[in-house]
Amino acid sequence: MEDTIVLKPVPEAIKSARDHVGMIASALHMDDFIPRLIVSELAANAWRHAKPDDHIIVRAYPLHGRLVVEVWDQSDEMPVIQHPDVTQEDGRGLMILSQLVFRWGTRPVAEGGKIVFAEIAV
Numbered sequence: 001m002e003d004t005i006v007l008k009p010v011p012e013a014i015k016s017a018r019d020h021v022g023m024i025a026s027a028l029h030m031d032d033f034i035p036r037l038i039v040s041e042l043a044a045n046a047w048r049h050a051k052p053d054d055h056i057i058v059r060a061y062p063l064h065g066r067l068v069v070e071v072w073d074q075s076d077e078m079p080v081i082q083h084p085d086v087t088q089e090d091g092r093g094l095m096i097l098s099q100l101v102f103r104w105g106t107r108p109v110a111e112g113g114k115i116v117f118a119e120i121a122v
Helices: 012-028 033-049 091-098
Strands: 004-007 058-063 065-073 103-108 113-122
Touching: 004 065, 012 033, 012 058, 012 065, 033 058, 033 065, 033 091, 033 113
Parallel strands: none
Antiparallel strands: 004 058, 058 065, 065 113, 103 113
């Protein structure tokens, strides 16, 4: 099973990322709800910060009893957990993500951009 897909930065990329990671989670015999939710947030953030000619790369694979989900985008802007007030409609995704995963983080990529990853217990 292919663990990596390359997507154009369009709204439909979020569904494609979600379906891809859901398929991998199912192949590992794990509930796919959390992996789909996590990659939806990461892919949405990548899409939000992408330029029209960028790509979003989504990768998911098992490692040491966890499912690792990675999203690489070409923006150098690092994600930050926000603490929005009740009147804001967005800004909660990374805060929620941080509560659902074993570990998450970012790393810059030499080619430009960054990888945001999350490790989910299988």
